[in-house]
Amino acid sequence: MGRQPLVAANWKMHGQRGRIASLIAGIRSGLTAVGGVEIAVCPPYVYLQQVGELVTGSPIILGAQNLAVEESGAFTGEISGPMLAEFGCHYVIVGHSERRNLFGESDALVADKFIAAQKHGLVPVLCVGEKAVHRKAGTTEKVIAEQLDAVISKSGIESLANAVIAYEPVWAIGSGKTATPDQAQPVHAFIRNRLAGHDAGIAEEARIIYGGSVNAANAKELFAETDIDGALVGGASLNAEEFVNICKVAATVAAD
Ligand code: PEP
Numbered sequence: 001m002g003r004q005p006l007v008a009a010n011w012k013m014h015g016q017r018g019r020i021a022s023l024i025a026g027i028r029s030g031l032t033a034v035g036g037v038e039i040a041v042c043p044p045y046v047y048l049q050q051v052g053e054l055v056t057g058s059p060i061i062l063g064a065q066n067l068a069v070e071e072s073g074a075f076t077g078e079i080s081g082p083m084l085a086e087f088g089c090h091y092v093i094v095g096h097s098e099r100r101n102l103f104g105e106s107d108a109l110v111a112d113k114f115i116a117a118q119k120h121g122l123v124p125v126l127c128v129g130e131k132a133v134h135r136k137a138g139t140t141e142k143v144i145a146e147q148l149d150a151v152i153s154k155s156g157i158e159s160l161a162n163a164v165i166a167y168e169p170v171w172a173i174g175s176g177k178t179a180t181p182d183q184a185q186p187v188h189a190f191i192r193n194r195l196a197g198h199d200a201g202i203a204e205e206a207r208i209i210y211g212g213s214v215n216a217a218n219a220k221e222l223f224a225e226t227d228i229d230g231a232l233v234g235g236a237s238l239n240a241e242e243f244v245n246i247c248k249v250a251a252t253v254a255a256d
Helices: 017-030 045-054 079-085 099-102 106-119 132-137 140-155 155-160 181-196 200-207 221-222 239-253
Strands: 006-010 040-041 060-065 091-094 123-128 166-168 207-211 230-233
Touching: 006 091, 006 166, 006 207, 006 239, 017 040, 017 045, 017 239, 040 091, 045 060, 079 106, 091 106, 106 140, 106 155, 123 140, 132 140, 140 155, 140 181, 155 200, 166 181, 181 200, 181 207, 181 221, 200 239, 221 230, 221 239, 230 239
Parallel strands: 006 040, 006 230, 040 060, 060 091, 091 123, 123 166, 166 207, 207 230
Antiparallel strands: none
């Protein structure tokens, strides 16, 4: 059986109760005829309970955008894995480039968060990706290898069997400059090969999704690539119709 695509919404720091209610209502009604794709939404922490209630009885899966390494304690402003699990999260994004670049998260910290997520029954969506400067310098693979290896060496290759990897070139995030299939596919293949160097079975099963200015118009050619198993969607996920259309594209490509 092939890999089931995952389309996950990263709402980042966007939302208001009313807007979220209509967004989820729009996604729910638009998704009634969409099958064969896993769909997740990752709202800001404070809306997890609301979204958890709104998606009940639908196939939409709840995820969070970040977590603390620690379980509890004097860590003002942090949210832990057990808290996310209690609120019904299945996925949690770790190592998003905004966390790495704006909040100084190192490869080592991201690896610790990955481990913490799995310890509490959450499935990490591990984000990796190069900056424009790396791509220009030809060091994309080196950067991605370092980000991946930090997790594999601390957590073990087996842990990748219960995780999703999101390849998100930093220059493509929120910029409207999506990677072309010719740019994205080789990196996805590189990631899969890197996993295969440790365990061919895990590499074959691993879902490697793409993120960076995905929309309904560019999704088809990306999803058609062999090693692209769905998308992590930021801006376009704040529009129900656009997000649903991306999910429909994933379903159509998977069925082909
Ligand atoms: C993201 O933040 O993970 C992302 C992919 O954002 P966007 O789709 O807006 O580029």
